[in-house]
Amino acid sequence: MPRRSAAPAAVPDTATQRVYDGIYGAIVEHRLAPGTRLREQELAEGFGVSRTVVRQALQRLAADQVIALEHNKGATVPQPDRAQAAQVFDARQVIEGDIARRLAGQLSAEQIERLRALVAAEQAAQARSDKASAVRLSGQFHRELAVLAGNPLFVRWIDELLPLTSLLILQYQRSGHPGCVTHRHDELIAALASGTPAKAAAEMRRHLQELARSLDGGPAPAGLPLRDLFAAYREG
Incomplete structure (x- = not known):
């Protein structure tokens, strides 16, 4: 269920979209636990892209309210109460x-x-x-x-x-x-x-x-390190 960001279609960026889709899919498929820190360097290594590409994808995800992105704190997977x-x-x-x-x-x-x-x-x-x-x-x-x-x-x-x-x-x-x-x-x-x-x-x-x-409690399990979780998204 790859989801396309609301970014203008006139400026395609396949690398940024690949990171966007990978993180969105990992959240929807329960492969990223609530509260996980989305560190740029780990994501860059995981996807095999630059930190600039990762930063662009995180900004789009935050704009679409998929992740939380705070100045000087970085990006995290939300922990809804x-x-x-x-x-x-x-x-x-x-x-x-x-x-x-x-x-x-x-x-x-x-x-x-x-x-x-x-x-x-x-x-x-x-x-x-x-x-x-x-x-x-x-x-x-x-x-x-x-x-x-x-x-x-x-x-x-x-x-x-x-x-x-x-x-x-x-x-x-x-x-x-x-x-x-x-x-x-x-x-x-x-x-x-x-x-x-x-x-x-x-x-x-x-x-x-x-x-x-059915939501009656229970801690979320820990996930894989980011560089391992997104290895399949690296281009050959």
């Missing part, structure tokens, strides 16, 4: 509930099949205990609904809320609980296909409420 959890899920219920309401009965057979394929891939990832892929595919499912709604602002808001959701799950969800229950995604697709806006919106809210209720 329980008050923020309530705010995040409140916002998601409002936005995604309306997305579901708008899409009910409006999706083509091809679009329904694309959603089902995402859920099937997510279920397969869970079955092989590939948590990173399962989390990424779950987020991709929710983002795809925002894309199908046809409003770019919905997509932008979901892009901002998904990393925070992932951090909250990593920080507070009880051990062994799947990040986003796939059978709820199946039920949501059924509600969307039924053509009843109220039913689709209610199913989306129920799904997000269940996810919110």
